[in-house]
Amino acid sequence: MFKKSLLTALLMAAVSQAAVKELIPHLASDNLETQTQARLELLAACSQASAPDAADGAREAICREMCALLAGDYPVVSVVLPVLDNLGRIAGEESVDTLEQLLAHPDEHIRDAARRALSANPSPKAGQVLGAQLMMRNPRDARTTAGLIVALGERRQAGASKLIADDLGSADEVVFIAAVKALGLLNEDAGVRALAEVRAKEQGFRLAEVNAALFSTDRTAVFEKLYAEKEPIEVRAVALLGLAMNNGMNVAADALASGPVALQAAVIEAAVQRKQPELYRLVATRLETLSPALQPQALGALEFSGSSAYAASVEPLLKSDNVLVQDCASSALARIGTAASIPALMDNGRPEALRALGVMNAEGVDRALEKIAASKDDAASAAAIEALAIRGRRDLVPAFFTYADGKGRAAPKAAVEAIGQVGDIAVLEQLAGLMMAKEASPLSRDVLNTIVAIMRRSSDPAKAVDILVAQMSGASPRSQANILQALVQTGSQEALKPLADACRSNDESLQKLAVKLLAGWKSADGIPTMLELAGEETMSMPNHVNLMRGVSRLLAAQRRVDKTLAKQALDTCRRAEEVEMFQAILEKKK
């Protein structure tokens, strides 16, 4: 067994040696593409050697080979640094001596790359080397010192706090910050004490970093110390959050009851993070007494709780003087409200309240809303209809048609919009009928918009157009005009044919309207139809002019003018002014 392992290691060493050595000329090549490829191959070789299924000893062998190369005199940027980078990924104890030597290299980039490789090296010896380097009193720049400190911190090198604590007294900012962060990471008693002591001497950004390092230890004793009344309020707030997260219920209750607001905010945040019923209850109990500036946060916490037990506490805030608070209350009730919340939400009536009614998942809500929708209170009925539409009540479409045909203005309008929200092309025929029946009423405009909305999202636009066109025969000119407008607003290719047919209508007023609508067509796919009609001898001069103006508008809007269409347009002109107009467009687009 031993022999087999030894053989494998030797074999792998030979392979990696060959592989890495062969790469050196490529890594050092003047050709940058060759260099790039060589770096990728070195990475691949290292990756294979350290893969879970690699042969025993393969990783160590390639690392030894790379260490041997580092003893040579190779270019820094193209060879040494890429090799060090790979050692940083896969090196173990076998590489520590080499990396240690490179910590004294004259090139600063090599020194730092070696330090990084040691900081990621799993061998305990690597940590010892970094610690020993830090202890050496030889002169070195602040960056190097900071790098060694951070490396020890990130390695969580046991006992390193004592080595680092003195650097809290450094006048150099980078050393000081490195020491602060490393001591926070190490989280050892000696380091935490040192951080606590240095606070008195610091201010501004440096103090904020010390505080953050202390907080990062998650020690209750730290939170208690920084919660002292002499501390600035913003420090106390974070400390209180820490205490509340660590079972400091009594402290949290006191703070929520008495303020100041920063501390109350911390308790509410703790409620969200802990998801603890006691904390939620605390927030619900104090909700009305909190400042309006804080109530949105508290309402957010109760919403996050998902518990309907707090709905009754939330409802009064729908009457707050502050609309942000009102909307946050609605948002909370959307998640935790009950049927009992409906009157308060209906009274509020803001869009957020209606959305809440629309999504509230509680027993009895649908029934209650249906009852209000059927009531004679126009405004209340409208609100309930809107909420029922948000609730996706397709089964209520027949009822919505009834409401749409009813008295009042708000409820019928809401009913039509509700149909638009939940209906599909199956209701188009009935909608067209409604539009015709209400053609003299402002409601017809609402129906028109609803028809357009349904047609636009339909996956079968041709069928939708057919349904509408079928309604035109026998309809009054006004209704025909409405249907044409609906067709045009969809902008669908399918709508062009019936529109063109109307442009040829014997009914002069219908024809005039159709031409006007077609001339306002929004996309270039309408140009051929417009030219065809404009070229017909039976087309009156005003209609011809209208259509040609539409063509010129669409051609002018094209990034690159369609030359075939432009020529066709020129051929269709009846007047010299038209020719000039198209030529001007073509000239401008050249």
Next chain:
Amino acid sequence: MTMMKKTDKAPISRRNLLRSSGVAVAAVAAPTVIPSSALGFGGFTAPSERITLGMIGFGLMMRGHFSRNLGDKSVQILAVCDVDKKKREAARDAVNQKYGNNDCACYNEHEKIMERGDIDACFVITPDHWHVPISLDAIRTGKDVYVEKPMSLTIREGRLLADTARRHGAILQVGSQQRSESSFGKAVEMVRNGWIGKVHTIYARLGRFPDGVVLPEQPIPEGFDYDRWLGPTPWFPYNANRVKGNYGGGWRSYWEYGARKNGDWGAHHYDIIQWALGMDHSGPEFFFPIGYNGSEYQGYKYKNGPTIYRDHPGKFGSMIEFYGDKGSIGVGRNGDLKTNPTELKNAPLSPSEIHLSATESHHQNFLDAIRTRKRTIADVEIGHRTATICHLSAISERLNRPINWNPETEEIIGDAEASKWLDRPRRAPYTL
């Protein structure tokens, strides 16, 4: 029990409320700029109600954020920061011109913004390798953060940022703004509510960057702080293409500064997939490269859940395509939403189904969250979990082998070398 003196409630201003759950540095005496237009005239919001901003990193991505914030009367930009003197001075001048004064501060070092007690929030729009270090400094000094996607450079630093944001009660929005586009929201609701049945396969279209090639050394332009641009990443000789902000390459091509396409577009599409699968606080368990078991595509798989294939052509031609045992959905930007059956997308949700928090503006959602202290739609934990998928996909691609992941402990299973990629040793003196 710690005894507390009962104190009267402190006078409330929005700013001290914003400070309430963050560690703010001692208030700096720098007055907020108050041009006459800000005193309620000319339709401006009173300064005390504005959210004050520090904007960091003036590359391509900043353009939209900058113009949006500059045109928003509910916010005020107090400081700009970039390692390129030309860029930061141009930004400062644009702010001053807009506000009609000369008060916008202009910094090379982001720490100068952190020292200011009058700034409520920071926009961190730098290359990926600076996202977490700057966001951490902002949160530690009591500021809220909007940070571009992917949120982190490594999984470990993402976890650190998520924990720090919670510890300090900070608001953080990750710039994965597809969460605020209605077509994605609708697609996610359909998947979450089981409208296409059990989802077994998902395609995500990311595209590819060219390889990050070795570049010749060039002189560092005057006024460009290259050392700070590199920050915690390994040193390389300067070349303009290395630091270039370019959607088709530039720094995005290099592993040193991100997760390449897995990070750049994965941060958008993988994020939507996480959302759709209800995995915002967890993640997949297995990642594989091209060639694994003969696969022509890179991908990953959720435990007892779907397999995601990167760049696999789909039947809708959409950015993301979900395939379930009862139907399928294709979704993309600019309202692209297709379903099979076709009418599925028009069906309304019932109250008993999952409704996602609708938001149409990612910026507004962030600003609203600053005011209400509610979680953003792309909160820090969500951003961390999405970035984790980006990074694990990149690691799998880089090492060309499959990765087993435990999303609960956030550890790679059985691969010591791959585990080292969970973090990257930082160049001195840069720290987290």
